[in-house]
Amino acid sequence: MAVESVRDRIHRVRVSVGLALQAAIAAGLSWYVAYNLLGHAQPFFAPIAAVVVLAVSVGERLRRAIEVVAGNAVGILLGEVLILQIGRGAWQVSLVVLLAILIALFVGGSAPLITQAAASATLVATLIPFGASYFLSRFIDAVVGGSIGVGVMALLLPLNPLAVVKRAAVPILSELASALSATARALEKRDSDMANSALGKLNETEARLPGYDEAIDAGQEIAAVAALRWRSRGTLGRYIESYPHLARALRDTRVLTRRVQTMIQDAEAVPDKLVGAIDGLAEAVTQLRYELASNAKPTATRAAALRAVQVSAEAYQGDLGFSGGVVVAQIRSIASDLIAAMGEKPGDVRRLIRQTAKLSRKPPGK
Numbered sequence: 570m571a572v573e574s575v576r577d578r579i580h581r582v583r584v585s586v587g588l589a590l591q592a593a594i595a596a597g598l599s600w601y602v603a604y605n606l607l608g609h610a611q612p613f614f615a616p617i618a619a620v621v622v623l624a625v626s627v628g629e630r631l632r633r634a635i636e637v638v639a640g641n642a643v644g645i646l647l648g649e650v651l652i653l654q655i656g657r658g659a660w661q662v663s664l665v666v667l668l669a670i671l672i673a674l675f676v677g678g679s680a681p682l683i684t685q686a687a688a689s690a691t692l693v694a695t696l697i698p699f700g701a702s703y704f705l706s707r708f709i710d711a712v713v714g715g716s717i718g719v720g721v722m723a724l725l726l727p728l729n730p731l732a733v734v735k736r737a738a739v740p741i742l743s744e745l746a747s748a749l750s751a752t753a754r755a756l757e758k759r760d761s762d763m764a765n766s767a768l769g770k771l772n773e774t775e776a777r778l779p780g781y782d783e784a785i786d787a788g789q790e791i792a793a794v795a796a797l798r799w800r801s802r803g804t805l806g807r808y809i810e811s812y813p814h815l816a817r818a819l820r821d822t823r824v825l826t827r828r829v830q831t832m833i834q835d836a837e838a839v840p841d842k843l844v845g846a847i848d849g850l851a852e853a854v855t856q857l858r859y860e861l862a863s864n865a866k867p868t869a870t871r872a873a874a875l876r877a878v879q880v881s882a883e884a885y886q887g888d889l890g891f892s893g894g895v896v897v898a899q900i901r902s903i904a905s906d907l908i909a910a911m912g913e914k915p916g917d918v919r920r921l922i923r924q925t926a927k928l929s930r931k932p933p934g935k
Contacts, residue, residue, distance in 0.1 A: 616714060832890065
């Protein structure tokens, strides 16, 4: 247990070392610019702003940079203007913080903006010495720090947006393929407990979807501001387009696995072709993972998904119960989403599925 804990901690550090370097470099640069180039005697707002911009989830940094500048503007200006006029004391600090929060709320600020405004107002009202030489310098420091933070993110050590998205997408695709394969084995062996185990894994996989969504936001942000990563936009776009279809395929797979469990419990007929069709979906998901990563044409994904539809349509003409019919319908839905995840137009996908299912029907009398 201790070895696993250390390994997990080392992995966490390795994953985050790039972010830590960005924040550290941005803090030092911000101080240097504000102190050495602008001549500000105590430019602590500059490195603070840089760190606040960078020390948040990737995908929120541009918005956070704006909030840092806006929050500091409200808090610092209020603190400097009012404290110079009304003096420093308990009620003066309360008034400045109250006004900073109300103004931030009035402009529709988020929680970080409101917090930043209140914190900046408090610092100015309680710690900063009076003097005309300091007037507006803290606001400028905040702008400098926020700008340098974004600049470091864009130009110095920019993260790879594809790596960010792949870290979120690959486990989901791998686990979905594994769950489909496990569902096929459960149906083949008529093992209800195995089907229930597959369903539990699907629930865990679905819990990863918000992380995939956040990774897409992060990837889009990096690709937008980091010129070194602009070449990633094409492949990144395919991951972005795949997300809603993959989410639907995952939910439909949960329905399919529940119905497989019901088939087993109700002792319905289980044609071998139905097992093969579910295995075909697992193969399609595996191909989807490869073709997304390589930005390849979706030929293998589409072929595997359509084979699953064809085999399930053949199974449907056999002796299937109610739940078996539902499983066939879910196979078609999942196949449609897997094909659409590779950029196929919805109308074309529906046509392909209908044609494939129709060709699989036996002629009357045979």
